[in-house]
Amino acid sequence: MVNYFNDYANLCFERFGNRVKHWITFNNPWSVAVEGYETGEHAPGLKLRGTGAYRAAHHIIKAHAKVWHTYDNQWRNKQNGVVGISLSGDWGEPVDITNQKDIEAAERYVQFYMGWFATPIFHGDYPQVMKDFVGRKSAQQGLGTSRLPTFSSQEKSYVKGTCDFLGVGHFTTRYITQKSHHTGRGSTYFTDRDLAELVDPRWPDPGSEWLYSVPWGFRRLLNFIKTQYGNPMIYITENGVSEKMRCTELCDDWRMQYYKDYINEMLKAIRDGVNVKGYTAWSLLDKFEWDEGFSERFGLYYVDFKNKNKPRYPKASVQYFKQIINFNGFPNQREVEDWKRKALEMCSTSNQLLAADPLTSHMEMVTEIVVPTVCTLCILISAIFLMFLLSRRN
16 A cells, blocks of 8 residues: 555656645544544444554555655655645643653653654654553563554664654644553553543533633644654644534634634744744535534535535634734734624625525425426326327227
């Protein structure tokens, strides 16, 4: 698969490299590995507990490195682009900052999450804490070798330094405490970490069940990256929040507050010296969200998926984010008040359009299904009646 992926990437460089200058080899490989090969929640749905995620991640890292070298050797001088990877990462905060075991558990949480991929790419090998814990758990299971794959000396050199920039997808934070998992036959990626995740009930949770608004964790994660990996160039590729309610809510105050708080923490990190070069709100449109389908809406624009034309309606957060971009910062209070008035008008108009959508859908059904069906039945009945008359006449 490493070679197949490299062939695919090389074709992309050949066809699009004259226009595309920033390349991301993999986006959120943690979810691909853990939820695709450990829990089976996502495609391909394999539940190879304790082994699958580690093996998948190992090949993802090697595939990324090979693609970076292919670009570096064959295309960089011609196209002047850059190649990176985008890693998801929640922040882990010790429950008790005076308890050494909690501090170490929080460190493991981040290392088993983002460090799993970032440390080999920046330093040539897996985090030492991963090698120690997975190796010890494997030995306790009676295994002769660790379930965590190993890089050869040549592979370590080949993988190290294969990142021109680091993409970061960040959404939330957890409190972490030490919790020892007794190793049995059922050891998994999650039990290998020997920790428990907790949330503060006071944290806002407007969106997905896993997503709590904890802005200060964003700054701490960015500073962690700066310290651990030599302050690489960072692009925030994903940051945002979904909504929990099923009904349409276009005046999304909670999303605007989320963006304000998180962007503000990113600005503090920049002042700390973190090398952040760009920020992308997640996401422009409501879209397909992994195994949740269309039920979780992260978009700045509401998409009516029930309508065959998929019309889009701007949420109030569209105007808010637009203002941040226009001013390269947060608007002043007078502008905010003026904007809120316009946003309410926009929401009201859009909601009226959405309220009419069910009627529109019914009209489409009548036009596209009912009318043709009735016409067909009328033709059939007329034909049968005509045949009946002809038979009577004969």
